[in-house]
Amino acid sequence: MNKIALKTSVIAVALTLASSQIVLAQDDSAKPIEKVVVTGSNIKRVETETATPVQVLRRVDIARLGVNSVREAINSLTSSSGDLSDIGGSNSFASGASSASLRNLGKQSTLVLLNSRRVAPYALADYNEVFTNLDALPFDAIDRIEVLRNGGSAIYGSDAVAGVINIITRSDYQGVTAGGSWDQSVANEQFKTRTAHLTAGFGDYSKDGYNVLANVELFKRDNVIWRDVLDDINPAYGQKFSGVAPGSGQMFGNRGVPSTYSYPGNLIGQGPVAGCGTLNAAGLCMYDRYAHFEAVPKAERVNALVSGTLDLGHGIEAYSELLYSKTSTTYSYAAGTYGSTLSDATWGDPRSNQGRTFGYRFLSPDSPFNTTGAPLELRYRYADAPVGNPNDSDQYRLLAGARGQLGGKWDWDTAAGVMGGASKTRINGSLSDSGFKALVGDYTKTLAGDPNCEANFPGYCQYTAADPNFFNHGYKLGQVNSAAVLRQLFPEQGYDGRITQYFVDGKISGEIGKIGERGIGLALGAELRHEKFKITPTANLASGDIVSYGDVSADASRSTEAAFAEVNLPVTKALELVGAARVDKFPGFQTHVSPKLAARWEVTPALLLRGTFEGGFRAPNLTESAQSTKFAFASGINDPKRCSKAQALATDLRGVANALAATDPNQALLLARADTVEGNECAQGVASIVRNNPNLKPETTRSATVGMVFEPLKGSTVSLDYWRIERKDEIRSKSTDDLLAAEADQPPGVINRAPLSQDKTFSPAEQAKYGVTAGPLLSTTGMFENVSRTKTSGLDLGGNARIDTRYGRLDLGLNATYLLDLKYFSATLNNYGDNLAGRYGYSKMVANLSANLQTGKVNNGLRLVYNSKTALNGDYYDDIYTQAGCASLKWSADECQVKAYERLDYNVSYTGIKNLTLSMYVRNLTNRRPPLDLREFNSGGGGIVPQNYADVEGRMVRVTAEYKFR
Template identity: 70%
Template sequence: MSKIALKVGVAAVALTLGSSNVVLAQDGDAKSLEKVVITGSNLKRIDTETSTPVQIMRREEIARLGVNSVKEALETLTASNGALSDIGGSNSFAGGASAVSLRNLGKQSTLVLLNSRRVAPYALADYNEVFTNLDALPLDAIERIEVLRNGGSSIYGSDAVAGVINIITRSDYQGVQARASYDQSLKNQQFKTKTASITAGIGDFDKDKFNVLANIEVFKRGEVIWRDVVNDINPAYGDKFSAVAPNSGLMFGNRGAPSTYSYPGNLIGQGGVPGCATVNSAGLCVYDRFSRFEAVPKSDRVNGLLSGKLNLGGGTEAFAEALYSHTKTNYTNAFGTYGSTTANAIWGDPSTGNGKSFIYQYLPASHPLNTTGGDVEFRYRWADAPAYRETDSDQYRVLGGLKGTWNNYDWETAAGVMGSKTKDRTYGSLSDSGFKKEVGDYNNFDPDTGSMLDPNFFNHGYKIGQVNSPEVLNTLFPAQGYDGKITQYFADAKISGELGKIGERAIGVAAGVEVRRESFRITPTANLLAGDIVSYGVATADASRTTEAAFTEINLPVTSSIDITGAARVDKFPGFKAHASPKLAATWKATPALMFRGTAESGFRAPNLTESAQSSKFAFSPSVADPKRCGKAQALGSDLRNQSAALPASDPNKALLLARADTVEGNECAVGLPSIVRNNPNLKPETTHMGTVGFVLEPFNGTNISLDYWKIERKDEIGNKSTDELLASEADQPAGVVNRAPLSADKTFTAAEQAQYGVTAGRLVSTTGSFLNVARTKTSGFDLSANTRLNTGIGRLDLGANATYLLDLKNYSSALNNYGDNLAGRYGYSKTSANFNAALKTGDFSNSLRLIYQSKTALNDDYFDETYTLAGCASRKWSVDECQIKAYKRLDWNLSYTGVKDLTVSLFVRNLTNNRPPVDLRAFNSAGGVIPQDNQDVSRRSVRLTAEYKFY
């Protein structure tokens, strides 16, 4: 255990020097004193006397949030930060899934449980990250969500590093209830989501000795295309999205204009290909690129839960549970483009381990469409390609078990199987071999002149701007993707009870064992394995393992006011020694209204099967700014724009100069850089040391306030060095880690421009490496929670507040041999995240308001980011005010009516004041300056109508 964590634990124990025995209860009724098992412990206890910070979101509170899914509910946590979303999944290895991340430590470091047991991970890894798919969990079946806001490896084992989220489903429900909701934007009548569910339960467990619960939930979300929801057009700049970022047409050059990469295409210097529907003033065919930019993909989900329990007599109970989910997500992709001056596409061939290069060639003079007498620059959009992605996933968990009592001990055992299967297919990407067959071999050119030697290049099977047969299109754009499958078998057993007494105070003890067998297979399609899909990476995995664990926990009531809890778990994974995760926690009830608490613990994350087992990953780092060439490209781009500005509007070269300026900067400041990474069987587990110290105050009945300081240090993090870090320390890297093409192959700068702008390094080609225990992270902050309940003259008023203040977040840099900058307050890491809630119940009406707050951030991130520093912003002519994201505030309102028997009708208004989010020029620029930075910016105020009816 680290010195810092040990000091925190000692400090917590040192607080236990008082007396008086109290129970801090949220409510005054006796029911609140019932002992239960709360997330973070295997011992039964009163929920408010826990030594570890646990936030509980109850069913009624979740309903007031106006959320449509488990993911949306967890996003409301102040400790939650951005993780994978199925909405943006078209650019992910794990499309069609959503995840959660706590404490900015990533989705692999947050453990998600269903009824205190694991669910199978999603069957596709997001590069190397394996995670729980939140979209497979039913929202309407939830009774409450318990969030352990510190590590839990001493109880739950691997992955419980940043926190544990335990989703508890309804129990002992009787009756039949139907629920339906409809959600959409008021601004544009888009962003539509529909949900419906039915829940049925039979059997009074106390009287009938059994209970069975069934829940089926259907979720449907409509597709949204940017073109259909954005109407703020600035005619002066041809910028569809100037209202998102004022003057963005000036900031982002010509990127808001229609594209000259069009269908049926352009021959630069000659004009548009015959048959073009829209021609600009320069005689070039243009295309509305926004017509296929997707804001939200279509999604259909069905989640089902069946659970039951049976009293067998003699204090023994049998229980069983079955979970099934089917999710389908359809992504609309933009049509691909072809441009003679486009930088060569670089990607990897898994079959050889070598890189591949796709060369964009000029249209030869022999082509029937080319009347210039020489090779000509060709710009084209594959508008007849089947450009979309489909992801279908099934997930299940089936378990059964027994529990009961023996000699005043509670025992429980269960066994089950769970798994996930996913089929992911993308259409519309170029096949390397298909291109050579239907278009021509791009390598068949004269190296001295650069001219194509194939006179029929672009005139074989595929015909420019004509109707092409399905056979030709399928050859050129074949389906490609992955089949993933995870299967896990498990069995567990535990026992807990009273070991003895200290005075009249019971010593609680728990112990248990767990065994798990898991297999994970990710199988790419044959064309990906062969490296045949241009610019696409690939990930593979095929491995299995068995893990065992034993755990114990003891609670010592040292005095009537002092409790000390110790816990430890030992996990054995193949490939490294057994790992022990200890925990020490203490509480001191200083007065009947004040309790101090603290914890010190160690956690870990074992290497997953995609990191340690046989696998390889060929991926791309998007929008990389080459530190050796980006600044020089920006200087050239600026000069090209100045040249364009000096030309009359009628000069066709005006548009060409602007277009080349965009191309030049895109080639060097937004490079798609391949990264080749292989598995490492010698990986060690990631380890974490964490400490918390805080207090809970109940100044009067119905009111409680808690404040906890937390600190996490994680080392031996598994990953590969980031592209930015490698490029920042390129001179210190071994040969073959950062790869560049020779200057003679430069397609961005001519030889004269290389001399003029001082270009001495060739363009980036790739980075290579393997997974390593390469990084460390440390972070700390405060969590504040406050709740009160007041009886007013018109009804009951509930007030609540939750806030997380991020003190620091630092990533270790091997280049610096030290930690980098403090990222708190930098891009993506607000220092303060808070929400404030007020709910007033008056007769049949219930009104609630919720204010969400995120503090401002700078645009830059760690030390190596020079692009978005104040100096970098100034070079782009962005003001200091524009070089930040201002604080974000949103007010939501929920109204519920229960005046009709058995019927509850609710109206939820998201963004009641119709505020726009603050301008984020970094997000806007990263997307090429052509789409809004945020869905919220165009959806604005939205409403959700919900009706719930209880049949009996």
């Protein structure tokens, strides 16, 4: 079916059925025990404990978690490995959104469904990753969340590699309920979130033949600035990193004190620029960056859901659903800096497909700001620049369908719909390259080759601006600048994204025969889908004019088709076999078949054995296979052909400098140049240009589970499942380090270097002295390829028990995931790297233990959250945080790890007032800090505090109230 025909069909069906509203009716006289569809299957069944392991969070379970969003509910799963969050998403190409990830396999390998159907992805890709935004999904309308904890491609198609999260909303609801919640930190009230919701249901389906559900919810979170909570950071960090202890208003040496990159600026060796208000002990002007560093961004959301069911008679039911979401997340940050000794900034130019470099310069000896007669270091903060990163997104899904029965034996279901979204992100405060040259000065013109400069300051003239009026043109250093000047120097930039999908699907299921008295179940279905994805950067990004910013663009569409079948074969009364297969056709790729085999053996009424084997896949998305381009940059790159030579030059420069008198201005210049030389070649930024690849293959997986469910005591169940997933042909672009390691084997154009005549690190004489034959790196150019693999395995343990006590019913619950291994393939090794289980970021054991006691109108509950310890080092190449690396940092073996962490939560609810439910949830009841994480703190460099805001959030209290009017 072509694109126009598919759109026409979808719109026609949607308009025909949009006014209808529905749920599936059951003939109680014919079916005394209702059969239901469980996530991971298309066949209705009586048993909810299937061959495939599925974890279910009921509405009451979610309420006891004390969470206030879908993201928080998903993150409570022990199989969840977390991923992008709107809280920490300011450095993402898809900021303002949150994603899900299971089994450490990433956000593209976890499929998120709403009522068993897909929702449109977020309208901005995170570089090349396309995902579902959890923040756009309704929370209060949830009836339950079903989590398929192994692959589901045979049922659901692409992306269901690590598992499936199916969010099921309420149905056949009657009455009007209003409620709200207030979350706040006890220690620091700045951490604050409020929610409100209104849910209304009309019509009793069994009596009236219809039901309509309408839900709207509001979410608001305040932003938190680090300066307001800085003194509450774990004092152990101050003891380890030295400096001023908490409580003084200045934290840990260079990680809490104001910065010398300030406004109106500092002229190092001469003094502050006139007009400075705050000086440090050394007489330098200071800027409190921590008054602008953000721990938590501001967020506001509105989610609305309207769904309904209508009995059309003759066993046919119509249903429709409209989902709409509007989210807004605003990030704030400190103003940008300018420093003469900062390493050059490198980024990509989409027009030329080459890298660009912005150079920081010393002030000329002839500058009116300079009275030293030598090149002068400037440290400056653009405090007058506009700052802020607003992100706004709208998302929707409209579908309508019908379901019923044929001959009383076959259930059918078909639907059509349209869904999509639009996202807009804008960033303020970044330098325009053209604006800088026009308003500050042309940094490309230096004193390199100037006889007077070379005679007095050899080797340093190339870092000094030739223009004596640098910072004294249209933009005035440390003075009031007009709004027009600021707009030209700091223009707004960002992206607009839009995604649209149309679909038509249908399935039929029933019995095709019997084995004895046991029915053989069969399900057949098909799906047509058309999608269009467009990401448009602002003109200044597309032209490469914004310093240090990459560019992502995409404009593509495609239509896909799929057909699937599933058969349930009851071999004996106790043994059941399940087979399934799905055929997916994506344009440009061979037809892909995803098979599944599963077995369920009820050994005794108290013991069930089960196992699955499945093939899964992820089709290349439109940013990977269809027309798209990504311009980014890799930081901290070591150039194998130039770094060792730069280190030799730096050593010699430091030797010469140390032989000079401390009052000699050349000493500071030589020492600064030594640092710059090393930074340019051993920790540089290199532009990375990556394009789509129409010849990509789908990523494929093989996953297997084997486990058991048993009932040790009446009213209790315990499950234990082993799982293993192997993924190959992973779509990646080769890293800059991998390309440089095999530079001789790369075809022309992959690694781009400037000619030696444009070398800014080595002079011609130094090139000859140190044997420099390769020019400076500019950029790497590549495309997405099927170049990687991952394998992982582990154990899932679950348990539930209900015990009647003299005080009331006691519900016990346990969920735990033990990670046996996680290995990523390395192109450098041409083999897998180390087992990361127990390494940094990958706890071997994650567990939740809960106990809830229902006593009359009161429910009391406790929940223990546990994460096992991890080492600080990562894969084989990480030698900074090994035991030897920690020792060189003067960290003990005990400090070279993140210790195990346990957190105790408490919840209580009261229903003793008619129609009113009051609840309180205390997160981190004992107010325990997260364990010390020196790596997280150390990786922030000279000014970033730990990103784990839980360290200062402490105990959180959430109070909720919900009133049902009828």
